[in-house]
Amino acid sequence: MLGAIATFLFGMSTMTDGLEKLSSGRLESILERLTSNVWKGVLLGALVTGLIQSSAATTVMCVGFVNAGIMKLRQTVGIIMGANIGTTVTAQLLRLGDLSSDQPLLLLLKPATLGPILAVIGILFYMFLRGGRKKIIGQIILGLGLLFIGMKTLEGAVAPLQDLPEFQELFVAFSNPFLGVLVGALVTALIQSSSASMGILQAMTSTGVVTFHIAIPLIMGQNIGTCVTALLSGIGASKNAKRTACIHLLFNVIGTLFFLILLYGCNALFHFxxxxxxxxxxxxxxxxxxxxxxxxxxxxxxxxxxxxxxERLIPGDTDQKEVSVLDERFLSTPSLALEKSHDTVVQMGHFALENYRLSVELLNHFDSKKLERLQETEAALDKLEGLLDNYLVRLSDRSSLSPEDSAKVSELLHTLSDFERIGDYAVNLSDCAVLLHDRGIVFSPSAKQELRLMTSAVEETIVRALECYTKRSHDLAMEVEPIEEVVDLLRDELRSRHIERLKNGECTVELGSQFLELLISLERISDHCSNIALYIVRETSPADALIRTDSHAYMHALHHGEDQEFDAMFQEYRQKYYAPLEAAPLTSR
Structure with a gap:
């Protein structure tokens, strides 16, 4: 029986994973775009869940979209309701076991025959056909075959239980609606799939002890148990993401209470x-x-x-990362469209800064929930880049655009690219954190201290760049380049110290390569911050300023002592970030 359950669950997992891979993000895109009203949401939720065979996966997608700001809380209600309908497809497939006919075609559809056939076809596709898509199709067919094989084996294993008085008494106990709901919820929460627990219940019907009043509370409990996956995915997410997971739970709990009271009340009166x-x-x-x-x-x-x-159950202001809506109507008024575009670029900057901070936290202490949050924010950042890039290109095609507005469009396109690249390098940092965690290796205490100084300097660079761009402040923009030069000094010094540690055998080649990758990503983040600040310096400088006529000559002058204000700020940041490094020994302890 346990072997049959294992085969059944593995088949379910294999099939679901294959279906999710086959979607290649297209189902997520459908959910994201076509949820303009709650009725469409129900249909889409049912469709997507019917295709991937997991209401929990659909709900987790919604939690992720809300956390990333791609969807609003109200958009998810219909999808979650539809997901509960879509998850019933597996049970409808498994009912093929009830077919009884001498016709060869109908016999082929019975799980006892269809399961092995599908398993053989699936394994042939999976092992012998080249091409990722064919392999995934093979995985799906193999999973479905194992599902049927496990189901048939489970039926045969539990059939003798019908003669055991203890087993019959156990199922009679489930006729207590509260106990039945509790058991259904616990089993489903344990195996993380209402479709799988439903299949196990269907197999138990072969014992002849599953009656209506026993099945109904178990089924209701299974719907509640499947909410656990979404609730777990909401840990560490935004308030609205938590509320999304809570909607899934409330929907099933309220529905269960209503229909339990209705059915048991009516049965008491009418004796069904x-x-x-x-x-x-x-x-x-x-x-x-x-x-x-x-x-x-x-x-x-x-x-x-x-x-x-x-919203009452989870109070507080939303901390949702709302994706800005770039209204098409603004395109007819370029100044307004540019203002909204600037706000959106600022929003990208905040996302990039958040991900940078998350990636540094992951380097110091790995946390899978923070990694999920970083990936969701990166998805929102990429989405904003695509939306804004398309919006600005359409705006630049307007014949009514003045030369000043055209220049502004160009600056916005460059800046959004810089913020997006900062986000990409933050992902690179998180990739390094994942690798270190997976391989169980850590940097030496001195290397950690060096990285702490470098990451702090880079964080201040991002903060200053974002602040100067938000306020379009010349004075704030002038503070970015001095920090960026200190970051360059830190990079060179840390690289030299790393080489010394390698020579002395105090660092492995594997750790060393990751250390160098981190230095490269951190230094490039500061370079992009420098680009952003220079846009503001150029825009806010007098028309005859050197940066307006020759930016390369301006940068050369800054870095060669021809600007006393720059030199003073450079020394200030050098003392803050580089001086502690000079006082530290070269080797690790």
């Missing part, structure tokens, strides 16, 4: 004839579908109240 009727795979699948459709029809008209309720 089907109450103690035996269930088969098909009736379990239909009951599962009816319950989820009923919950959706019940709560869909109150979707706004559901959002209000979770």
């Amino acid at each position: 004839s089907f109450w103690t009727a035996q269930m088969d795979r098909g009736s379990i699948a239909n009951l599962h579908l009816a319950f989820n459709v009923g919950c959706t029809l019940l709560l869909l008209p109150f979707n706004g109240l559901l959002v209000t309720l979770v």
Whole structure:
């Protein structure tokens, strides 16, 4: 029995993973774009979940989108309701075991025959055909075959249990609705799949002890148990992301309470004839579908109240990363479109800074939840870059654009690219943190201290660059280049110290290569900050200023002692970040 359950769960996992790979992000794109109203959301949620066979995966996608600011909280309500309907597809497939006919075609559709056939076809695709897509299709077919094989084996394993009085007594105990709901929720939470726990329940129908009043609380509990995955994904996420996971739980809990009271109350009054009727795979699948459709029809008209309720349960101002909406109507007024575009670039800067800080935290102490948050923010950053780049290109095509506005478009395009690159280098830093964590290796105490000075200097560079760009301040922009030069000094010094450690055998080649990669990424982040500050310096300088006529000559003058203000700030930041390094010994302890 346990082996059959293992085969069944592995088949479910294999099939679901393959379906998610095959979608290649397209299903996420559908969810993101086509949720203009709650009815569309229900249909899309059902479609996507029906294709990937995991309501938990669909809900986790929604949590991620809300956390990244790609979707709003209200957009997810319909998707979550539809996901509960879409997850019933697996149970409908497994009901094929109820087929009974002498016709060869129908016999082929029975799990006992179809499972091995699909497994063989799937393994042939998976092992012998080249091409990623064909391999993924093979994985899906193999998973479905194992699902049927596990189901059939489980039925055979549990069939003798029908003669055990203890087993019958156990299932009779589940007729207590609260116990049934609890057991269904716990089993589903444990195996992280309501479709899988539903399949196990369908297999148990072969014992003849599963009746309507036993199945209904178990099915309701399974719907509640599947919420655990989304709730776990919301840990460490934004408030609205937590609220998204909470909507999934509330939807199932409220639906369960309503239908339990309704069914048990009506049975007490009318004594349903089907109450103690035996269930088969098909009736379990239909009951599962009816319950989820009923919950959706019940709560869909109150979707706004559901959002209000979770906002009360998880109070506080939203910390959602809202993606700016660049309204098409602004294009007819270039000055307004440019203002909104500037706000969006600033938003990108905040995302880049957040990811940089997360990546540094990951280097100091690895946390998988912070890594997920970084990846979600990076997705929002990439989305903003694509939206804004397209928006600005369309704006630049306007014949009414003045030379000043054209220059502003060019500056915005360059700046958004700089912030996006800062985000990319932050991801590089996180990749290094992942590698160090996975291989169980750490930098020496002296290397950690050196990186701490370097990362602090780079963080101040990003903060100053973002601040000067937000306020379009000449004075603030002038503070960026001195820090950037100190970062260059730190890079050269840390590289030299690293080589000394390698020579003395105090650092491995593997750690050393990661250390150098970190230095490169950190220095390039400061370079992009310098670019951003220079745009502001150039824009806010007098028309006859050197930077307006020859930026290379201006930079040469800054770095060769021809600007006393620059030299004073350079010495200040040198004392802050480089002096502690000079006082430290060259080798590690």
